[in-house]
Amino acid sequence: MLFRELKRRKVIRTCLLYILLCWGALQVGDILFPALGFNSDTASLYFLYLAIAGFPVTFALAWFFQITPEGIVRTMPFVERRVLSNIPPINDRRTSRAGHLFGKNAEQPDYSWILIAESGPLAGLSFGIVKEVVIGRSLECDLTVVSPHISRRHARLSLEGDQLLIADLGSSNGTVVNGYTIAEKQALHHDDELRFHDIIFKINAVHSARRSAQQAADKTTFVKTSITHKNYSD
Numbered sequence: 001m002l003f004r005e006l007k008r009r010k011v012i013r014t015c016l017l018y019i020l021l022c023w024g025a026l027q028v029g030d031i032l033f034p035a036l037g038f039n040s041d042t043a044s045l046y047f048l049y050l051a052i053a054g055f056p057v058t059f060a061l062a063w064f065f066q067i068t069p070e071g072i073v074r075t076m077p078f079v080e081r082r083v084l085s086n087i088p089p090i091n092d093r094r095t096s097r098a099g100h101l102f103g104k105n106a107e108q109p110d111y112s113w114i115l116i117a118e119s120g121p122l123a124g125l126s127f128g129i130v131k132e133v134v135i136g137r138s139l140e141c142d143l144t145v146v147s148p149h150i151s152r153r154h155a156r157l158s159l160e161g162d163q164l165l166i167a168d169l170g171s172s173n174g175t176v177v178n179g180y181t182i183a184e185k186q187a188l189h190h191d192d193e194l195r196f197h198d199i200i201f202k203i204n205a206v207h208s209a210r211r212s213a214q215q216a217a218d219k220t221t222f223v224k225t226s227i228t229h230k231n232y233s234d
Contacts, residue, residue, distance in 0.1 A: 009075050014062035015055070022051040074148070090114070090128045111206050113164045113188075115157070120199035121146050129164060133157040135196070136169070149173050149197035157188075164188045164203065173197040 006012050026047060033043040066075050090111070111128035122145060127133075133142040138152040145154075151171035158165050167185040168175040175182050176195040188194075190205035 114204040
């Protein structure tokens with residue numbers, strides 16, 4: 001568990017990079033110290049002491065912060081994602097090599113709509129939508145997304161008949177559907193993309209796909225043709 005957390009926070013990679021940089025600086029120092037009038041052995045020893053003293057500082061900074069395209073942000077603490085969500089995931093691609101929504105031999109649950117997390121802390125998890133679902137940072141939400149860019153109560157998914165709808169709940173960063181920020185309740189369709197800042201979900205309309213296949217099968221007609229064989233004689 002500790003190793004996974006160190007890897008998630010990129011602590012191991014950062015510390016290895018720090019060691020390599022210190023080693024490279026020490027090699028350069030062995031050349032420059034005599035040219036600058038310093039005793040090479042003494043200067044290298046002091047530099048080594050400074051590098052050792054700086055290692056725990058680098059470790060702590062790597063643990064609490066990370067560099068992102070938006071700048072330096074605080075790393076969110078690890079929280080078991082299954083416990084946070086009041087609706088359990090129906091599939092976990094993090095532990096599945098195939099990465100499909102359902103296994104070949106698995107029986108598909110009776111869900112009309114499925115919400116698939118493509119990025120963010122829930123990436124790899126899929127959730128069946130059978131009732132109203134509130135998405136937000138608060139632990140009281142049906143689907144909790146631990147991210148500083150998500151409001152406490154960010155958006156609401158609701159069902160009206162067979163239709164899935166989404167509404168923004170006055171969030172700070174807004175709710176984006178297929179690249180457009182929504183201002184009011186909007187209907188969702190199969191393969192729509194939901195984006196909450198840098199958190200991405202995909203919509204899968206399970207029953208719509210099944211109905212389309214069934215309707216196609218119902219419309220298929222088989223034409224019976226008769227072939228008359230004639231015997232020709234010379």
